[in-house]
Amino acid sequence: MMKKELVIIGAGPAGLAAALAAYEEGIEDILIIEREDRPGGILNQCIHDGFGLHKFKEVLTGPEYAHRYIDKVREKELEIMTNTIVTELTDEKEIKAFNESEGILHIKAEAVILAMGSRERTAGGISLPGDRPSGIYTAGLAQNLMNLQNIQVGKEIVILGSGDIGLIMARRLTLEGADVKAVLEIMPYSNGLRRNINQCLIDYNIPLKLSQTVIDVKGNGRLKSVTAAEVDEAFNPIAGTEYEIKCDTLILSVGLIPENELSKKAKVQLDDTTGGAVVKDNLETNVDGIFACGNVLHIHDLVDFVSDEAEKAGKAASEYIKKGHKLNKDNIFVEAGSGIGYVIPQVISKEKDQIFSMRVRKPDNDKTIKIAADGKILHEENFEKVNPSEMIKIKVSSEKFKPLEKSTIKVVAE
Amino acid sequence: MKKQNYDIAIIGGGVVGTAIARELSRYKADVLLIEKENDVGQGASNSNSGVVHSGFTAPVGSLKADVCMYGNSHFEEICSELDVPYEKTGKLVVAVEEKQIAELYNLQYIGRKNGAELYIVGEDFIEEKEPNISGKAAMYSPNSAITSPYELTIAFAENAHQNGVEISLNTKVVKISKKNSKFSVKTDRGEILADYVINSAGLYSDKIAAFSGEDRYKIYPCRGEYYVLDKNASALMSRLVYPVPPENAGGYGIHLTPTVEGNILIGPSNEYIDSVDNEATTKEVMDKLLKEARGFLPKISREMVIRSYSGIRSKIVPPEMGGFTDFVIEKSPKYDNFINLIGIESPGLTSAPGIAKYVVEMIDKMEKLIEDKDFEKTRKGITKFYELPEEKQKELAEDNPNYREIVCRCENITKQEIIDALNNPLGVQTLKGVKYRARATMGRCQGGYCMTRIIKIMQDEFDMDLEDIKLEGNNSNLFAGQAKGWE
Numbered sequence: 001m002m003k004k005e006l007v008i009i010g011a012g013p014a015g016l017a018a019a020l021a022a023y024e025e026g027i028e029d030i031l032i033i034e035r036e037d038r039p040g041g042i043l044n045q046c047i048h049d050g051f052g053l054h055k056f057k058e059v060l061t062g063p064e065y066a067h068r069y070i071d072k073v074r075e076k077e078l079e080i081m082t083n084t085i086v087t088e089l090t091d092e093k094e095i096k097a098f099n100e101s102e103g104i105l106h107i108k109a110e111a112v113i114l115a116m117g118s119r120e121r122t123a124g125g126i127s128l129p130g131d132r133p134s135g136i137y138t139a140g141l142a143q144n145l146m147n148l149q150n151i152q153v154g155k156e157i158v159i160l161g162s163g164d165i166g167l168i169m170a171r172r173l174t175l176e177g178a179d180v181k182a183v184l185e186i187m188p189y190s191n192g193l194r195r196n197i198n199q200c201l202i203d204y205n206i207p208l209k210l211s212q213t214v215i216d217v218k219g220n221g222r223l224k225s226v227t228a229a230e231v232d233e234a235f236n237p238i239a240g241t242e243y244e245i246k247c248d249t250l251i252l253s254v255g256l257i258p259e260n261e262l263s264k265k266a267k268v269q270l271d272d273t274t275g276g277a278v279v280k281d282n283l284e285t286n287v288d289g290i291f292a293c294g295n296v297l298h299i300h301d302l303v304d305f306v307s308d309e310a311e312k313a314g315k316a317a318s319e320y321i322k323k324g325h326k327l328n329k330d331n332i333f334v335e336a337g338s339g340i341g342y343v344i345p346q347v348i349s350k351e352k353d354q355i356f357s358m359r360v361r362k363p364d365n366d367k368t369i370k371i372a373a374d375g376k377i378l379h380e381e382n383f384e385k386v387n388p389s390e391m392i393k394i395k396v397s398s399e400k401f402k403p404l405e406k407s408t409i410k411v412v413a414e
Numbered sequence: 415m416k417k418q419n420y421d422i423a424i425i426g427g428g429v430v431g432t433a434i435a436r437e438l439s440r441y442k443a444d445v446l447l448i449e450k451e452n453d454v455g456q457g458a459s460n461s462n463s464g465v466v467h468s469g470f471t472a473p474v475g476s477l478k479a480d481v482c483m484y485g486n487s488h489f490e491e492i493c494s495e496l497d498v499p500y501e502k503t504g505k506l507v508v509a510v511e512e513k514q515i516a517e518l519y520n521l522q523y524i525g526r527k528n529g530a531e532l533y534i535v536g537e538d539f540i541e542e543k544e545p546n547i548s549g550k551a552a553m554y555s556p557n558s559a560i561t562s563p564y565e566l567t568i569a570f571a572e573n574a575h576q577n578g579v580e581i582s583l584n585t586k587v588v589k590i591s592k593k594n595s596k597f598s599v600k601t602d603r604g605e606i607l608a609d610y611v612i613n614s615a616g617l618y619s620d621k622i623a624a625f626s627g628e629d630r631y632k633i634y635p636c637r638g639e640y641y642v643l644d645k646n647a648s649a650l651m652s653r654l655v656y657p658v659p660p661e662n663a664g665g666y667g668i669h670l671t672p673t674v675e676g677n678i679l680i681g682p683s684n685e686y687i688d689s690v691d692n693e694a695t696t697k698e699v700m701d702k703l704l705k706e707a708r709g710f711l712p713k714i715s716r717e718m719v720i721r722s723y724s725g726i727r728s729k730i731v732p733p734e735m736g737g738f739t740d741f742v743i744e745k746s747p748k749y750d751n752f753i754n755l756i757g758i759e760s761p762g763l764t765s766a767p768g769i770a771k772y773v774v775e776m777i778d779k780m781e782k783l784i785e786d787k788d789f790e791k792t793r794k795g796i797t798k799f800y801e802l803p804e805e806k807q808k809e810l811a812e813d814n815p816n817y818r819e820i821v822c823r824c825e826n827i828t829k830q831e832i833i834d835a836l837n838n839p840l841g842v843q844t845l846k847g848v849k850y851r852a853r854a855t856m857g858r859c860q861g862g863y864c865m866t867r868i869i870k871i872m873q874d875e876f877d878m879d880l881e882d883i884k885l886e887g888n889n890s891n892l893f894a895g896q897a898k899g900w901e
Contacts, residue, residue: 035820035823083819085820085823087800087820087826098811098818098819098820098828099818100815100818100819101815101818102818103808103811103812103818104804104807104808104811104818119858119859119862119863120859120862122720122721122858122859122860122862123860124642124719124720124721124722124860125719125720125860127641127695127697127700127716127719127722129694129695129696129697129700129722130694130695130696131693131694132693132695132723133885133890134884134885134886134890134891134892135892138862140862141861141862141865141866144866145866145893146897148866149866149869149870150896150897151869151880151893151895151896151897152893152894152895152896152897152898153892153893153894154893154894155894176897176898177898178894215697216694217694220691220889221885221886221887221888221889221890221891222889222890222891237697248894249894261824264646
């Protein structure tokens with residue numbers, strides 16, 4: 001069995017940044033495992049720009065952003081094993097993987113960083129009703145086909161869901177000569193970034209239909225049309241509002257799901273809301289020496305934040321390798337209260353300054369996010385605008401936690 | 415179609431038609447199987463529960479009871495010969511209310527008369543065997559089993575093919591008439607002559623029967639919708655869990671079925687529809703499926719759903735009649751050697767081997783069939799790499815790099831299995847053909863990961879052009895072509 005100090009599963013933005021951070025902390029025996037034929041993860045197919053504003057104060061494309069990290073990883077000669085897929089992971093940090101040139105591999109790691117990213121919610125996952133013809137693609141798959149395989153998926157397009165990939169694909173498909181007829185969004189607001197709505201829909205005169213969804217799909221063979229309808233507050237279609245849109249392609253941008261199948265095998269405890277691991281403030285899961293970062297932990301809006309989070313995980317993993325496991329003293333549990341979807345990390349120690357990442361449940365103006373315990377407010381911050389599509393980060397100094405008696409703090413938006 | 419003359423033409427490549435083809439291939443006869451779709455098993459045969467029934471719903475002495483009992487007792491052997499998964503899980507028919515318990519005894523009475531092994535068990539038994547299921551009492555059937563209905567249909571067809579049966583896909587029968595002593599079968603791909611015609615056209619069997627002068631039958635399509643749950647939910651139960659059948663509905667009621675691959679199915683519903691080819695799913699029914707399934711298994715949630723589909727039963731009575739109807743397998747009134755199979759709905763999968771025997775005996779009585787000594791009863795399926803012990807995996811991966819590449823991450827399917835699926839003896843080279851043979855795209859990501867890889871294998875290893883890559887039938891192109899500016 002091969003032995004490694006640190007194994008990172010996934011060479012996307014999270015895995016790469018985690019590896020570099022661990023290296024900076026003096027860990028050199030690192031293996032990054034990647035199932036694609038090259039590192040970079042989903043950034044490789046994100047050929048549009050808008051990446052790196054926070055991290056590099058520059059506007060980069062996805063591949064450019066990835067290469068900032070890939071170049072460094074190569075410079076430090078960190079090992080990336082591509083064309084390798086991990087199929088098993090245990091809580092003893094034993095890994096089984098398949099590699100194209102070497103066959104079956106067994107690796108024992110001292111620490112593992114989970115950086116597998118996410119997968120897309122599918123037509124089946126949203127119980128899309130109607131026929132099941134060809135021409136229905138998730139947005140990321142359509143993006144992969146278009147940008148990496150040079151394949152045009154269709155000519156007359158309807159997009160369901162206004163997540164960022166859906167918005168980006170509306171523009172991309174338009175530029176490739178397709179007719180994007182509408183973007184339908186079941187919520188009364190878009191789940192995409194505001195800049196993407198402007199740059200990808202408004203600039204191209206593509207209508208965004210809020211509070212509408214697809215209630216029927218028709219096509220025997222290839223897709224022929226979808227039927228759209230307005231929905232009420234409980235998301236049920238409103239009778240009489242149905243209309244048919246002729247199209248040969250339906251693109252689904254209906255959410256990402258952290259890909260934690262391996263984490264489950266390693267007995268990592270998952271959070272029902274985020275779909276990712278429950279983590280401590282050092283991003284360690286409930287399993288000793290297994291850490292998580294990036295979209296496998298929770299879905300991020302900006303890759304820059306993925307890199308930040310991954311650096312933290314890389315650092316924590318190297319600390320674990322060097323000093324062994326240290327139990328947090330005086331654990332405090334963090335709960336999402338009213339108005340807040342989730343908060344990461346879910347467990348903190350009193351001793352450290354904390355950065356909480358969170359998302360609000362619905363868009364609103366003039367909201368105060370309060371972090372409270374023992375009936376007292378520890379910290380509050382006012383936001384002119386809040387939006388579920390945008391992650392909020394709040395920094396709180398350890399001074400605030402030290403006097404706490406209770407073991408739970410609550411985050412609310414009021 | 416390679417020849418002009420055949421001894422026997424079978425119309426319809428569902429599980430029944432292919433089972434008959436395989437049964438006939440034991441004898442010396444020129445057999446042609448005609449299927450209008452681009453693959454076998456494209457109707458109800460690939461969209462049912464995959465259950466091997468033990469025979470307690472059909473009345474004693476009915477043809478349905480007989481062929482079902484035959485199937486139940488021979489299924490394991492047939493699956494083993496054909497390398498098809500089979501698992502004797504047992505079944506619980508659960509009474510959720512006290513007043514349904516009497517009906518359990520009634521079912522037990524019918525079933526035991528048919529020769530099925532059945533017990534009435536109490537709450538303790540349910541609690542012990544299926545702790546997540548709630549019920550007051552149940553009838554336990556230890557011999558109920560599960561199989562893969564599409565793999566079985568493919569296996570019947572492949573085994574028949576290897577024993578000399580010709581299978582003509584994408585071939586639609588447009589007319590059958592008597593030409594001297596033979597039948598002329600006109601299709602959209604030419605005409606053939608046959609001494610015998612076997613009509614196992616399922617939902618279209620009434621139309622085919624009409625060519626034989628038999629116009630008494632009418633098929634009433636009755637749709638059943640299903641949900642497929644993520645494999646992560648498989649720990650919730652391990653046996654078949656059925657409700658007490660709803661009165662007069664002529665079905666089993668919405669039930670929970672573990673599949674041989676480790677998913678759980680919810681369904682099917684029971685709606686009469688106007689069109690025999692409308693396999694749509696509907697929001698109303700899908701909501702109902704979830705609600706009823708939660709009646710037995712409260713832990714089921716919407717997030718566990720990875721797919722919905724529907725299949726269509728070919729019923730021979732309209733909804734207002736309901737109740738029990740037997741399978742109809744008979745010679746047409748005008749021509750002895752035109753055999754019609756009408757209304758073969760559930761338990762059609764279990765009954766297929768028995769029906770095949772029955773039909774072949776009908777022919778044998780008219781004209782003695784001569785056994786073919788060269789008949790090979792076994793058929794080898796695609797090696798399921800991930801199910802092998804690691805030693806064996808290593809051995810295979812050592813020799814063949816295609817076993818080192820996992821193409822489908824959800825189901826852990828290797829590149830070699832995709833290649834094997836595309837190399838199938840029937841010559842089916844579609845995405846669905848791969849799905850039903852190698853399971854790729856059936857997992858929780860529904861092809862999000864593996865589709866681009868399968869396309870690449872189709873292009874690189876099989877020289878397929880982009881425009882020839884289809885989901886299933888001829889008009890189901892997957893792509894519009896190359897992107898702009900691509901040379």
